[in-house]
Amino acid sequence: MFCVKSSYTYMTRTYYSRPVGSPSSGFRSQSWSRASPASTVSYKRTVNVPVSRAHSNIESADFSLNGEYTRASEKEQLQGLNDRFAVYIDKVHFLEQHNQQLEAEIQALRERQVSRTQLGDAYDQELRELRLALEQVHREKAQVHLDSERLEEDIQRLRDRFEDEARLREDTEHVEAWFTNRYAKLTEAAEQNKDAIKSARDEIAEYRRQLQSKTVELESVRGTRDSLERQLNDIEDRHNSDLASLQETIHQLDNELKSTKWEMARHLREYQDLLNVKMALDIEIAAYR
Numbered sequence: 001m002f003c004v005k006s007s008y009t010y011m012t013r014t015y016y017s018r019p020v021g022s023p024s025s026g027f028r029s030q031s032w033s034r035a036s037p038a039s040t041v042s043y044k045r046t047v048n049v050p051v052s053r054a055h056s057n058i059e060s061a062d063f064s065l066n067g068e069y070t071r072a073s074e075k076e077q078l079q080g081l082n083d084r085f086a087v088y089i090d091k092v093h094f095l096e097q098h099n100q101q102l103e104a105e106i107q108a109l110r111e112r113q114v115s116r117t118q119l120g121d122a123y124d125q126e127l128r129e130l131r132l133a134l135e136q137v138h139r140e141k142a143q144v145h146l147d148s149e150r151l152e153e154d155i156q157r158l159r160d161r162f163e164d165e166a167r168l169r170e171d172t173e174h175v176e177a178w179f180t181n182r183y184a185k186l187t188e189a190a191e192q193n194k195d196a197i198k199s200a201r202d203e204i205a206e207y208r209r210q211l212q213s214k215t216v217e218l219e220s221v222r223g224t225r226d227s228l229e230r231q232l233n234d235i236e237d238r239h240n241s242d243l244a245s246l247q248e249t250i251h252q253l254d255n256e257l258k259s260t261k262w263e264m265a266r267h268l269r270e271y272q273d274l275l276n277v278k279m280a281l282d283i284e285i286a287a288y289r
Helices: 070-112 116-193 195-215 218-239 246-289
Strands: 002-005 043-048
Touching: 070 116, 070 218, 116 195, 195 246, 218 246
Parallel strands: 002 043
Antiparallel strands: none
16 A cells, blocks of 8 residues: 655565665655565555645735835745745655656666565555556646746736836835925925014004003994904905915914904903993982082
8 A cells, every 4th residue: 555645654565674765755764574475465655755735825815006015015925925936846856856766666676576476466566556656746746837837927926016016106206205395395485474474463462452452432442343353354365365375374363363353342341331330320429419
């Protein structure tokens, strides 16, 4: 009985002992024994040949391009494919060496003609088993070559995608350079408009101080409010073209204007309350008179 296994085992045969093979061929030991010259020769042989077939799942690998696909992962995949390809090449070399050893053993068996009448059937059976093993080795070798070709195709596809990624990365760098230049120009424009913004803020601060001091008469406060609103509108119209890229600052100015209006309304309410108190006091004084 001839067995091919994926792990190292032992090979035994009856009749007599003899060494066969080398460590690289997968054989550990081989022995022969015979009960009697006239007895039927029976033997068992177990050959260690690492012929387990690695099934490739390359076609199912996800090569989709996205923001998470980095150069390091591409290099790792290329390295992994190259390592697997090297394993396939080593396996082909191993199978070729094992094939040569099997052929040498078949040749040795053919050359041995000791006790042909007693060992003929045993040798024929062994030769058939060796031929079957040799055919299996040839089939596995062909499969390994096929897997190697597929692996080479996968490596080439990955290289093509790697080149596409490199071109895309180069285009991205150009776009980033353009945006950097654009940002620098916008920053320069913002620096140039800082004086205008400071002047506008100073004017708003002055208007706040004016509003805080306008607590004498209601009509005067209303007139001042209208004047300030017109002035603020004029300022906004005058700076709209220059502050197009500074909308956030304008938004802040609008918020400050709303705060000013709210504060002015508060002062108006306080003034109205004071006026009501004054009128009540005048009425009370008039009553005492």
